[in-house]
Amino acid sequence: MATVYLAGPEVFFADGRALIARKQALARSCGLEPLAGLGKEEMPADKFERGRFISALNENMIRASDFMIANMTPFRGISADVGTAYEIGFMCALGRPVFGYSNDPRHYDARATAEYYHGNVGIAEDGALRADDGQMVEDHAMADNLMLDGGIIARGGIVMRPAGGRVLPAEDLSTFEQCLHAATRYFRSA
């Protein structure tokens, strides 16, 4: 049975525990063994040391996993949670597959234009897509920064996004389920 690390910002959500439990149950229903969240480990009292402890715990779970499903839906801004981005890079360096998904169907440039630059983006004199502050807006028909999408694709993974143009709410796990099915096919053919 393949083990999967469920990466994503759900741990911060108000209803995070329930959502993670739903994701774990869905993974098990596909014959996958999910590793996610924290067990009953004794945590250090100091907040900084607790941060280091959780970091090491998560890295150990990633190393123990055959692959990763990463929730790349924008978190507190226009891009994926940076902890999830770190974990995708970590798994890609291990050479193992990552299946990413976002509940936001847009390319990065469309989202940055609409939500960060309020439409003030266009083709500049140098031919690049730039905002009115002169900054370049990455424009690679990808869900997020090219290191995330590119690294995932290079290892046989995919980045799933919803069809239909609408941003799905966080509790909608249909895009996550598409990753489960893609991963199941991947390991069946491997």
Place this chain on the structure above:
Amino acid sequence: MATVYLAGPEVFFADGRALIARKQALARSCGLEPLAGLGKEEMPADKFERGRFISALNENMIRASDFMIANMTPFRGISADVGTAYEIGFMCALGRPVFGYSNDPRHYDARATAEYYHGNVGIAEDGALRADDGQMVEDHAMADNLMLDGGIIARGGIVMRPAGGRVLPAEDLSTFEQCLHAATRYFRSA
């Protein structure tokens, strides 16, 4: 001579080329060989394929580097650039040191409280730091998500932040220079 990969969002800045050139010159003045930015490679015409191409190019440069200096200063939001976060995770998985810096002196929770939640954050009934939308605000006295700070520290690196409480402008490279000096000491003692 140790080779260093300079990770950060400068490639998107209006004055990015000049800033990267200044960082490269500073690295060389410390006896380090910087790998950063793009050469004169022939790029694919298709924007998606170009994204994959640049991703592979950057990963190859990371693999060719002895260590990384990563600009974790918040980019288009309250956290580090997600491409940089991916690269930090990638380097940490390779087991090589990362020296991170942010021109923002604040802990993540202070920045999220001020700039994303406009002050509406406090200790909730469960003892966690939560915003008024019920979401937990990470509170580990770290510059950003615990995976970034934790992963860097676990491999002998550090996360440098300015003293004095003021956010430094992007063109201020004093915190970057502190990373150069820390890295120089690291490789001298290694």
